[in-house]
Amino acid sequence: MPKSALTGSRIREHRLMRGLKQADLARQIGISASYLNLIEHNRRRIGGKTLLALSEVLGIDPSTLSQGAERAVVTQLQDAAASDVDTLVELDQIDDLVARFPGWAAKITAQHRRLRALEQTVGGLNDRLTHDPVLSEKMHEVLSTVSAIRSTASILVATPDLGTEWQARFYSNIDTESRRLADSSASMAAHLDVLSRKDTGRATPLEAVFAAFDARGHHLVELEEGGDPHALATQLPEIDSAEARALALQYFRTYSADALAMPLDAFEAAAHELNFDPAALAGRFSVPLEAALRRLASLPRGATIPDIGLVSCDAAGALLVRKSPSGLALPWFGAGCPLWPLYAALNAPGVPIRRLIEGEDGARFTAMALAHPSGPLRFDRPPVYHAIMLLVAQDDQQDDPAIPVGSSCRICARSDCDARREPTVLTQA
Amino acid sequence: MSKTVLLVEDEPNIIEAISFLLERDGWTVRIHSQGGDAVEAVARVAPDVVVLDVMLPGRSGFDILRDLRSEATTKELPILMLTARGQTKDRELAESYGVSHFMTKPFSNEEMLGKVRELYAASVDKS
Numbered sequence: 183m184p185k186s187a188l189t190g191s192r193i194r195e196h197r198l199m200r201g202l203k204q205a206d207l208a209r210q211i212g213i214s215a216s217y218l219n220l221i222e223h224n225r226r227r228i229g230g231k232t233l234l235a236l237s238e239v240l241g242i243d244p245s246t247l248s249q250g251a252e253r254a255v256v257t258q259l260q261d262a263a264a265s266d267v268d269t270l271v272e273l274d275q276i277d278d279l280v281a282r283f284p285g286w287a288a289k290i291t292a293q294h295r296r297l298r299a300l301e302q303t304v305g306g307l308n309d310r311l312t313h314d315p316v317l318s319e320k321m322h323e324v325l326s327t328v329s330a331i332r333s334t335a336s337i338l339v340a341t342p343d344l345g346t347e348w349q350a351r352f353y354s355n356i357d358t359e360s361r362r363l364a365d366s367s368a369s370m371a372a373h374l375d376v377l378s379r380k381d382t383g384r385a386t387p388l389e390a391v392f393a394a395f396d397a398r399g400h401h402l403v404e405l406e407e408g409g410d411p412h413a414l415a416t417q418l419p420e421i422d423s424a425e426a427r428a429l430a431l432q433y434f435r436t437y438s439a440d441a442l443a444m445p446l447d448a449f450e451a452a453a454h455e456l457n458f459d460p461a462a463l464a465g466r467f468s469v470p471l472e473a474a475l476r477r478l479a480s481l482p483r484g485a486t487i488p489d490i491g492l493v494s495c496d497a498a499g500a501l502l503v504r505k506s507p508s509g510l511a512l513p514w515f516g517a518g519c520p521l522w523p524l525y526a527a528l529n530a531p532g533v534p535i536r537r538l539i540e541g542e543d544g545a546r547f548t549a550m551a552l553a554h555p556s557g558p559l560r561f562d563r564p565p566v567y568h569a570i571m572l573l574v575a576q577d578d579q580q581d582d583p584a585i586p587v588g589s590s591c592r593i594c595a596r597s598d599c600d601a602r603r604e605p606t607v608l609t610q611a
Numbered sequence: 612m613s614k615t616v617l618l619v620e621d622e623p624n625i626i627e628a629i630s631f632l633l634e635r636d637g638w639t640v641r642i643h644s645q646g647g648d649a650v651e652a653v654a655r656v657a658p659d660v661v662v663l664d665v666m667l668p669g670r671s672g673f674d675i676l677r678d679l680r681s682e683a684t685t686k687e688l689p690i691l692m693l694t695a696r697g698q699t700k701d702r703e704l705a706e707s708y709g710v711s712h713f714m715t716k717p718f719s720n721e722e723m724l725g726k727v728r729e730l731y732a733a734s735v736d737k738s
Contacts, residue, residue: 318696321695322696325695326625328716328717329625329716329717329718330624332718332719333629333632333717333718333723334624334627337631337720348631352627355624355627
């Protein structure tokens with residue numbers, strides 16, 4: 183049976199396999215037939231009690247129905263399709279690809295990410311060749327030395343009446359310059375070797391930090407237990423360059439400070455008590471709101487902890503933190519959806535913003551965003567702001583109006599969007 | 612009386628090679644190895660042609676070129692720039708400042724000599 187990667191489609195397939203009518207299944211789990219219809223057509227997010235009830239009635243494990251990792255793969259495949267608009271692919275069959283050939287889907291997404299990373303590496307190396315002052319200086323030295331050798335050697339060859347004194351002088355000059363050339367060539371090769379060793383498949387130090395956090399579900403056990411951020415930055419395999427270590431250290435120090443101010447057990451208990459309200463938690467622990475938002479996203483996944491995503495950006499919109507919740511894949515490359523409250527927060531620094539948003543698949547989230555100073559405030563310099571947005575998945579039946587958002591324009595099929603900055607490729611292919 | 616070339620260059624062995632070539636070709640060669648006071652050196656020597664390196668201690672050849680072109684006495688002076696920085700943007704910068712010719716290292720002796728002669732001849736024709 184070809185399975186769809188989307189939860190609603192899977193529910194529909196399993197219901198039909200069992201010969202159940204939509205109305206009967208809806209009645210058995212206590213929801214309306216129209217709502218089940220929306221779920222089956224992936225127009226409403228499904229989770230929590232409803233998912234459990236459905237899986238029980240259908241006699242299958244809830245994980246068989248739930249989306250999440252598959253959704254992220256679908257988004258990455260869409261991104262892969264968007265990166266090469268000249269090659270038409272069957273976009274409407276991505277779900278089938280993911281469901282029927284998960285290994286191939288994973289392979290394509292891995293290769294796509296590798297390709298994008300290499301493209302960025304090439305761009306970075308190009309930048310270095312153009313702007314790296316060390317490389318520029320070494321190149322200048324090599325060319326100057328070659329120039330001296332060439333001119334001098336030409337004189338020796340082209341001047342038969344050259345006196346012995348001049349000959350000796352020019353031979354000596356060539357000897358001197360050839361030694362210098364050997365040294366400067368070796369120095370340049372060493373510099374290029376350092377550059378090439380930085381190619382680990384991750385384009386930037388930030389990508390390495392993202393990989394380290396993703397690999398641990400954004401919960402760093404070592405730091406929860408009072409570990410040294412510096413030691414951790416040197417231990418993690420994803421942190422594979424000096425630049426990445428320096429960047430990771432900043433992130434890990436912030437994590438440690440949050441863990442110290444909001445110890446895990448106490449924070450988790452308070453989160454349940456205060457219904458995961460970041461403002462209330464910030465008040466309880468006397469920390470800035472952005473710290474409480476970060477801390478909520480670092481809670482370990484568990485049965486009693488909701489699916490929480492986190493994204494942050496600088497004032498230019500560049501993503502600094504990226505933790506995707508199930509049902510809303512955050513872009514791997516480039517900027518996100520301009521409609522995210524994350525960006526609205528930048529327009530009103532210091533003002534917390536809470537909005538209900540809905541992803542393309544109907545998954546809904548409470549988005550809580552805030553722009554806050556990212557460093558010390560000074561009288562003689564303009565403040566530098568970062569924005570942070572917590573995404574908390576909302577349970578099933580919610581008919582409140584939500585802001586329709588996407589991942590990023592290129593792989594968002596929403597039509598009639600005022601915020602669109604470039605055409606989607608999903609409707610072109 | 613021979614014509615004078617002012618060679619503004621800081622690499623000793625390039626200075627020696629170019630000086631040898633130009634002198635064998637009948638030029639009087641004056642050397643200046645600092646960028647900081649190169650404009651003053653040009654005013655002092657009053658050369659017929661300047662061979663100017665780009666990367667010099669104290670000041671870049673681009674800045675020196677720009678200053679020379681802003682002076683009435685050196686506005687038309689033949690200036691041959693030699694550089695290991697052969698990127699398009701460097702060439703465009705030099706041309707925007709009014710360089711007579713832009714030559715990248717490593718160059719052939721014949722090419723360099725020929726260009727010095729050519730620039731001088733063109734300046735004589737113009738005057």
